[in-house]
Amino acid sequence: MISDKMRPLVENNSAIRAMFEEGKKLAALYGRENVYDFSLGNPNVPAPLAVNKAILDILNEEESTLVHGYMSNAGYEDVRDAIAHSLNRRFGTGFRLENILMTVGAASGMNVIFKTILNPGDEVVVFAPYFMEYGSYVRNYDGVLSVVPPDTKTFQPDLKEFELRITNKTKAVIINSPNNPSGVIYSSETLESIARIMKEKEKEYGKSIVLISDEPYRELAYDGAKVPYVTPFYHNTIVCYSYSKSLSLPGERIGYLVIPDEMDDFQELSAAASIANRVLGCVNAPSLMQRVIMRCVDEQVDLESYNRNRELLYGHLTEYGFECIKPEGAFYLFVKTPVDDKEFCQFCKEHRVLMVPGSSFACPSYVRIAYCVSYDQILRSLPVFEKIAVAYGLGGKKEENR
Amino acid sequence: MISDKMRPLVENNSAIRAMFEEGKKLAALYGRENVYDFSLGNPNVPAPLAVNKAILDILNEEESTLVHGYMSNAGYEDVRDAIAHSLNRRFGTGFRLENILMTVGAASGMNVIFKTILNPGDEVVVFAPYFMEYGSYVRNYDGVLSVVPPDTKTFQPDLKEFELRITNKTKAVIINSPNNPSGVIYSSETLESIARIMKEKEKEYGKSIVLISDEPYRELAYDGAKVPYVTPFYHNTIVCYSYSKSLSLPGERIGYLVIPDEMDDFQELSAAASIANRVLGCVNAPSLMQRVIMRCVDEQVDLESYNRNRELLYGHLTEYGFECIKPEGAFYLFVKTPVDDKEFCQFCKEHRVLMVPGSSFACPSYVRIAYCVSYDQILRSLPVFEKIAVAYGLGGKKEENR
Numbered sequence: 091m092i093s094d095k096m097r098p099l100v101e102n103n104s105a106i107r108a109m110f111e112e113g114k115k116l117a118a119l120y121g122r123e124n125v126y127d128f129s130l131g132n133p134n135v136p137a138p139l140a141v142n143k144a145i146l147d148i149l150n151e152e153e154s155t156l157v158h159g160y161m162s163n164a165g166y167e168d169v170r171d172a173i174a175h176s177l178n179r180r181f182g183t184g185f186r187l188e189n190i191l192m193t194v195g196a197a198s199g200m201n202v203i204f205k206t207i208l209n210p211g212d213e214v215v216v217f218a219p220y221f222m223e224y225g226s227y228v229r230n231y232d233g234v235l236s237v238v239p240p241d242t243k244t245f246q247p248d249l250k251e252f253e254l255r256i257t258n259k260t261k262a263v264i265i266n267s268p269n270n271p272s273g274v275i276y277s278s279e280t281l282e283s284i285a286r287i288m289k290e291k292e293k294e295y296g297k298s299i300v301l302i303s304d305e306p307y308r309e310l311a312y313d314g315a316k317v318p319y320v321t322p323f324y325h326n327t328i329v330c331y332s333y334s335k336s337l338s339l340p341g342e343r344i345g346y347l348v349i350p351d352e353m354d355d356f357q358e359l360s361a362a363a364s365i366a367n368r369v370l371g372c373v374n375a376p377s378l379m380q381r382v383i384m385r386c387v388d389e390q391v392d393l394e395s396y397n398r399n400r401e402l403l404y405g406h407l408t409e410y411g412f413e414c415i416k417p418e419g420a421f422y423l424f425v426k427t428p429v430d431d432k433e434f435c436q437f438c439k440e441h442r443v444l445m446v447p448g449s450s451f452a453c454p455s456y457v458r459i460a461y462c463v464s465y466d467q468i469l470r471s472l473p474v475f476e477k478i479a480v481a482y483g484l485g486g487k488k489e490e491n492r
Numbered sequence: 493m494i495s496d497k498m499r500p501l502v503e504n505n506s507a508i509r510a511m512f513e514e515g516k517k518l519a520a521l522y523g524r525e526n527v528y529d530f531s532l533g534n535p536n537v538p539a540p541l542a543v544n545k546a547i548l549d550i551l552n553e554e555e556s557t558l559v560h561g562y563m564s565n566a567g568y569e570d571v572r573d574a575i576a577h578s579l580n581r582r583f584g585t586g587f588r589l590e591n592i593l594m595t596v597g598a599a600s601g602m603n604v605i606f607k608t609i610l611n612p613g614d615e616v617v618v619f620a621p622y623f624m625e626y627g628s629y630v631r632n633y634d635g636v637l638s639v640v641p642p643d644t645k646t647f648q649p650d651l652k653e654f655e656l657r658i659t660n661k662t663k664a665v666i667i668n669s670p671n672n673p674s675g676v677i678y679s680s681e682t683l684e685s686i687a688r689i690m691k692e693k694e695k696e697y698g699k700s701i702v703l704i705s706d707e708p709y710r711e712l713a714y715d716g717a718k719v720p721y722v723t724p725f726y727h728n729t730i731v732c733y734s735y736s737k738s739l740s741l742p743g744e745r746i747g748y749l750v751i752p753d754e755m756d757d758f759q760e761l762s763a764a765a766s767i768a769n770r771v772l773g774c775v776n777a778p779s780l781m782q783r784v785i786m787r788c789v790d791e792q793v794d795l796e797s798y799n800r801n802r803e804l805l806y807g808h809l810t811e812y813g814f815e816c817i818k819p820e821g822a823f824y825l826f827v828k829t830p831v832d833d834k835e836f837c838q839f840c841k842e843h844r845v846l847m848v849p850g851s852s853f854a855c856p857s858y859v860r861i862a863y864c865v866s867y868d869q870i871l872r873s874l875p876v877f878e879k880i881a882v883a884y885g886l887g888g889k890k891e892e893n894r
Contacts, residue, residue: 091700091757092764093611093633099771100764107565107770114564136556145551154538158741162516163509194596194745198773205632209495226771230607231495298493339560341779343596355493362494362502368509369501369628371600376778377743 099226105450106130106222113444126443126471128459131270131421133338135395135462141337144385148378157378163368164360165192165346165375169384173346176387181319189350191363192375195343196306196332198367200227202347203262203302203328205366206359208233212261217247219424219451221270221304233261240453245272245415245424249283256291262300263288268307268317271451271458272424273417275311278318285324292326298354301327306345307420309336309390312397315418325352333383335421338391344379396421399461403468407459410476411484421462424448428482431457437481441474501628508532508624508848515846522844528873530861531846533672533823535740537797537864543739546787550780559780565770566762567594567748567777571786575748578789583721591752593765594777597745598708598734600769602629604749605664605704605730607768608761610635614663619649621826621853623672623706635663642855647674647817647826651685658693664702665690670709670719673853673860674826675819677713680720687726694728700756703729708747709822711738711792714799717820727754735785737823740793746781798823801863805870809861812878813886823864826850830884833859839883843876 092100109129116125148157164170170187177183193199208214210232216224218240225235236255241248247265256263265284267276276284284301292299303320308331311317321327332345349360367374374380403423404416413426427434431447431454438445438457448456461468479485494502511531518527550559566572572592579585595601610616612634618626620642627637638657643650649667658665667686669678678686686703694701705722710733713719723729734747751762769776776782805825806818815828829836833849833856840847840859850858863870881887 091609091702091755091761093607093609095611096608096764096768099767100760103763103767110562111564130562132557132562134557137560141560142551142556145547149544149547154544154740155534155536158539158543158743160512160532160534160742162513194774197770197775201773205495206498207493207495209497223771227773230771300493338556340562341560341776341782343775343778353493358502359493361505362498365501365505366498368599369625369632370772371603371629372596372774373599373745374743376596376745376781378780379778380743 095229106446109444109446112439116442116444120442123470124442126467126474128461128463129444129446131335131460131462132340133335133391133421133462134464135338135391137338138386138389138391140386140389141339141382144382145378147385148381152381157381159377161374161377163374164364165190166380166384169380172384172387177348183319183321185348185350188360189348191347191349191360191367192380193345193347193367194372194375195334195345196304196330197223197227198343198370198372199330199332199345199347200224200302200304201230201370202363202366203300203330204228204231204233205370206363207261207300209261211259213257213259215252215255215260215263217252217265219245219271219448219453219456220264221266222450222452224264236260237452242453242456245269245274246280247276247284249287252284253287256287256299258295258297260291260299262302264302264304265320266304268311268419270307270420271422271448272415273420273422274415275315275317275418281318281320281323288324298326302330303327304330306332306335310393310396310421311419312393312400313418317419321348321350326354328353336390337386339379342376342379344375344383346375395465396462399463399465399468402465403459403461406472407475410479412479421460423459423461425457425459427455427457428484431455438478441478443471443474443478497631508852511846511848514841518844518846525872526844528845528869528876530863530865531848533737533862533864534742535737535793535864536866537740537793539740540788540791540793542788542791543741543784546784547780549787550783554783559783561779563776563779565776566766567592568782568786571782572748574786574789579750585721585723587750587752590762591750593749593751593762593769594782595747595749595769596774596777597736598706598732598747599625599629600745600772600774601732601734601747601749602626602704602706603632603772604765604768605702605732606630606633606635607772608764609702610663613661615659615661617654617657617662617665619654619667621647621673621850621855621858622666623668624852624854626666638662639854644855644858647671647676648682649678649686651689654686655689658689658701660697660699662693662701664704666704666706667722668706670713670821672709672822673824673850674817675822675824676817677717677719677820683720683722683725690726700728704732705729706732708734708737712795712798712823713821714795714802715820719821723750723752728756730755738792739788741781744778744781746777746785748777797867798864801865801867801870804867805861805863808874809877812881814881823862825861825863827859827861829857829859830886833857840880843880845873845876845880
């Protein structure tokens, strides 16, 4: 019954989602408090109070047929205008509402981009470790993923390998900073280098190459770390944004694309993206949530909750002997595994600790631990992590300190 | 910059959406009250009061991280369960939550179906007149639309022509009752005939053929007309539902698929559909609206408003001499044009009356008039329609009565 393209997807379903479903089963079996589910990037921090207040105000102040009705496929003009102005205030950009296309979250935004620009066989370059769904999004339009191997020392992009992977078939490059799963942030210097390489390759091959900046974690940066805005570095940049994490609204499916004026064929490209949003069946981003964004455009979740989790988990795991770079952003630890990552995940699952193997991010021998969970869950999980460390003979700093 | 597949879509953008944008321009130019926009199926009847009440109650009673958070890609279990039970109560079906997949509206639901089942070259049969976006949805997955010509006497499906169009490449058939644009409803006898033909063809070709029942207008039936539920007629039926019209929530993008147990390869099919929902970028249907549906599962908009519009417009247009079958459901009149339909639409636009040519529904020489507008707009438009009738020498009943 199902299509040939769906077959491998069904056979090899998302490890993240499989873990999520597994977590629900285990919680039903052993009680939620006895399962340490670090599998899914599902924020535990509630949406800012301003979100629910905005909803109430909108229902009081705006017409039902406006709030719940159709609008242009690209979204409400006033919402897009508010977002453009907010970006301009924060990053010194010069966007107009015409540069903003409201989308059903970032995942849908990426599908809109790929539907808009990919011909079959076109290559899209990604840097490992990367969010594995990128592969599905690209293959939806018969594109081919080209993976730059990870630099597991720094988890920064390996620019030499990157340069080698841009061919005359390359249509786009995806970057994701702050990064899922490593938590690293790309510096201005890194972005400059990426832009320089891409400009040279555009000239060499005489074609446009799009830089897609997937930014659901933009607002989640710790210790005052700066996340440079990408569009000033490179003319053919599309920003793919989501409020899933910045406002803790992952289920609401609300985000946007920024398609700047300076992109090649801007008019045609933005018209096409708006049509792609419609024909892929989204039609438009959810209307009430668009109107909420207009009123909450500069709001943000309580970052300190995530930061406390980060410090607690990073501090203890490294103390137990696990190896891990300290994440500057997002809400994941990407930890080296003492054995094969799938075997390690299986062992941890037997201790009711759920996380996602690095293989799922094209970076085996690591494991992703999502710390967007309650502080209490982390506290309760620590003895289990210590037991796991001991079982693998990690010993770590504790040993050294003796 | 844009892909080869997007090029024709940009060059030949939706006539409906083009009219919608045109209407906004004309309204800005001449004032909203001087533009008679009948182009878009955007409900003018507000959502039932229960919807906004449900939103307030949910925000008061349920956790932010539940209301706005991720859930299984198929949707919240309790919401799906409530929908299954509501259908069972109303139609005597035997659905479980596992048969319901929450989607980003019906348009996205159809994309999920086609992503799940279509291989390149597979044919999908539709009955003209049909909602032209079906073509885009099918082509997204390299399927081919096969169109059964319209029977303009009754606008019921031409079953002889239908039978001829099912080949060994046919993977699916779309029906849409109450119909956009004609407003006709398919009777039980019609559904029985369609089912009989499809069962025979399944046997003849030794393959599964899916009947897709696109039902955004199910609740909009007048004069007590019954809209038979489709799944009991044919084992391989998928229902594609939307709350856009039944609850006046078109901008919210909320609907569902029904995938019954008796479908061939049910387990694999429903797993694949859930994955398609995710990898197409929707991930899940908007969360707050899912929870609203649970509390409003048996609510419905004020149908009498549409019925008054229907009677007023149908009565006067036929009086002016326009030919049109009386719609039993939905909120469109499908009117015969005295000249070429595009020429007619252009002429009407000069009188600031906006509607969509029948060519856009593979049924030229007709025009679709969406009467989901204020009663007042219809009242004000009547003299203009009369003027148009006179200009084309229609005369009609008025003449006869003299």
